[in-house]
Amino acid sequence: MKVYDVAIVGGGVVGCAIAWYLAHCSLDILLLEKREDVCCGVSKANTGILHSRSYWTPGTLKGEMHLRSLSWFERAFRELGLSPLRCGxxxxxxxxxxxxxxxxxxxxxxxxxxxxxxxxxxxxxxxxxxxxxxxxxxxxxETMVVSPFALTIALAEGAALNGVEIHCGKEVIALESSGRFLRICCSDGTAYHARFLVNCAGASAVRLAQNLGDSLPSLxxxxxxxxxxxxxxxxxxxxxxxxxxxxxxxxxxxxxxxxxxxxxxxxxxxxxxxxxxxxxxxxxxxxxxxxxxxxxxxxxxxxxxxxxxxPALPERDFLIAFSPSLPCVLHLAGIESPGLTACFGIAEYVGELLARRGLPLRERNDFRFRVPSRAFRECSLEERERLIREDPDWGKIVCRCEEVTLAEVKRALRANPPARTLDGLKRRIRVFAGRCQGSFCGMHLPRILESEGGIPVHGLQKSGPGSFYVLRRDEVATYAEVR
Ligand SMILES: Cc1cc2nc3c(=O)[nH]c(=O)nc-3n(C[C@H](O)[C@H](O)[C@H](O)COP(=O)(O)OP(=O)(O)OC[C@H]3O[C@@H](n4cnc5c(N)ncnc54)[C@H](O)[C@@H]3O)c2cc1C
Incomplete structure (x- = not known):
């Protein structure tokens, strides 16, 4: 039976930042996300501003986390291969x-x-x-803007690259403690074991804490x-x-x-x-x-x-505190704005809190930096020609608005964690994100996801459970004919 050092519940920007931060140390880390992909909660729909220090809130935990995060920005951008817009x-x-x-x-x-x-x-x-x-x-x-998808997915990829196991479609519903470790039960009947659990379930964090027997103020x-x-x-x-x-x-x-x-x-x-x-x-x-x-x-x-x-607490501040009933469970709740900005500070703080309870944080010397995938639309003509020579899929445009190629779709379907829905692809490579909002690429993608991702056309989802993209059986044939 495998016992992880830390299990993180929630694959939003906060859970992914904690996973990435802890992946710098020699630890076995597990991230459990209830949806089909990371970045499906609050982290997918916000303004993406990395607020500068002028906009911090003094006298609050959110302010403290915000200031801590600022000193991480440049290192994180380098290690994650991110280029924020430095617009002021x-x-x-x-x-x-x-x-x-x-x-x-x-x-x-x-x-x-x-x-x-x-x-x-x-x-x-x-x-x-x-x-x-x-x-x-x-x-x-000093104000910057990032794509919140790019940041969250880069953190998840950076964590996975360094050994963090990311399991999607895993809704944590209950915990049992044996004294030495926790048994983490998911709604599909699976269970995992870990020494520490970090609850960063965003809008569901309080409900999850209540399920575990802790009374946190309502959101x-x-x-x-x-x-x-x-x-x-x-x-x-x-x-x-x-x-x-x-x-x-x-x-x-x-x-x-x-x-x-x-x-x-x-x-x-x-x-x-x-x-x-x-x-x-x-x-x-x-x-x-x-x-x-x-x-x-x-x-x-x-x-x-x-x-x-x-998701806001009555005090309008972040809450980061150990469970009163289970000392190895840490709850994070009320992580509203500036949670995206503060994610690195939160991750560092969580690491310190866990270390004080006995988690050994020994920095490893083989930590790998994430190398971002090149977007075709950002390549020079010479680079485009070279890419197409190496692999003709770079020459097949799937999304005209954002100039996304078949090679990029295939890459996103094979990434870790991989895209499993049309929105998962949108957040990684911008199909469906352009002017036509999927009118063109939406005709090609179902077949590509079927052949390259093993997702049958009639089961393809736009954004997760219940959001079937192809509704009628006779439509399946229409997609099958498109080349
Ligand atoms: C309108 C708006 C604008 C904002 N603008 C900014 C901004 O410009 N700058 C900024 O810094 N911040 C901004 N924020 C705040 C920022 O978006 C959030 O603080 C941040 O995204 C919170 O991330 P999270 O990881 O805590 O939550 P989430 O992204 O919601 O992640 C929680 C994850 O937990 C999963 N989950 C839930 N329950 C379970 C369970 N039982 N088992 C397993 N998984 C579970 C969910 O599916 C979800 O993926 C804004 C927020 C909003 C709403």
Missing amino acids: ALTLAFSREEARYLEVSTKSEETSAEAAILSPKEVLAIEPRVNPEIYAGYFDP SFFRGQYFVLDRECQGFVRCVLYPVPTEKSKGILVAPTPEGNLLLGPNFEPTQGEDTATTREGLLEVERGVQRLVPDVPLDRVITTFSGVR
């Missing part, structure tokens, strides 16, 4: 009262070294499309809706544009993405559980919020909408 951010004040907020922020000891308050003229020199009624702006050059859920604008809008704004934040959130903003799209949103609305629907009212609120910052934002270039849900 402008916070825009439209009145004297709002400008006072900017002055208070700049006096904080933790403000980014080169951050500065700007006059309207200076703001417009940086971002000419900002509402000319601007009163003052606060420029912070409330706050939805944020977004518009995604076509890549044609690349360069419309260069920085992240924030309004002055409210007590509840950082507000409705405009953010460029590393892939060239623009994100508009999110609003902040209470919702029931993990309801990620978008609504007319919510999107109208986003529209109004964005137009206040940038009046001529090109809303006729919207290619899709989505929403994400913040």
Whole structure:
């Protein structure tokens, strides 16, 4: 019987960051994710901002984790092969009262070294499309944006490359303790054994803790809706544009993405559980919020909408604490914003807490860096020619909008962890993410997933259980004919 040193429950950015961090040490690590893939929870639907130190929340655990994370960024980007968009951010004040907020922020000891308050003229020199009624702006050059999928999947791949076992489709439902180790029971009847368990089940973390007999405060859920604008809008704004934040959130903003799209949103609305629907009212609120910052934002270039849900504790802070009943179980709950930014700090902190309870953290000397897979659309003409010469699949375009080739689809299906759904492919290689939102590649992919991934056309899912892509038996034949 194998006994893992640590079992991590939840393959969001936090669970994957902890797995990757612990993989630097000589340990047997297991990550259990209930969905068919990693990055299917809160981590798949957010703004992707790596908030700079100017935006930390003093006097909170989330603030502490945020600051810790900053010192990890450059090392993590190098080891994971990630290139965030180093775009900076402008916070825009439209009145004297709002400008006072900017002055208070700049006096904080933790403000980014080169951050500065700007006059309207200076703001417009940086971002000419900002509402000319601007009163003052606060420029912070250290803010970055990543693809939250790219970050989470890179962490999972980096962890797997270094021996972490990632098992998807494993919903943890119960724990039994023998004194020396834990027996972890999953809903499909399988069981695993580990010395420590880290519960980072996101929106389900409190429910899981309660299943294990621990009483954590209940979570409330706050939805944020977004518009995604076509890549044609690349360069419309260069920085992240924030309004002055409210007590509840950082507000409705405009953010460029590393892939060239623009994100508009999110609003902040209470919702029931993990309801990620978008609504007319919510999107109208986003529209109004964005137009206040940038009046001529090109809303006729919207290619899709989505929403994400913040799982929040009553204190609006992170909770990272050992279970009162099982001393080798660590719960993480209420990991809302800036959880993506703070993931490295959280991972380091979790490592320290486990070490204090006896987990031996001996750094290994054979840790492997993840080498990112090249995207065809980013290659020069010469590189494209070379790739096609080596393997003709590089010359077969599957997604026209994002120029994704058959070679990239095959690679994503064989990755560790592999894509098992159309959304899993989208998050890795951007099929379905372009202007046509899958109208073209959606005709080819079912057959490719069948022949290369062993996923029968009639069983193919868009995003997980129940989301069958091909609904009628006679449609299967249609896909079979496409070459
Ligand atoms: C609208 C919005 C905007 C945001 N913007 C930003 C931002 O710009 N910058 C930033 O830093 N942060 C941002 N955040 C916060 C950030 O997205 C989250 O803090 C972070 O993604 C939380 O990650 P997680 O791993 O805790 O949760 P999740 O990603 O939800 O991962 C939890 C995982 O656990 C799995 N799971 C649940 N129960 C079980 C079980 N019983 N067994 C096995 N697996 C289980 C789930 O399937 C899921 O995959 C934003 C959040 C939202 C909602």
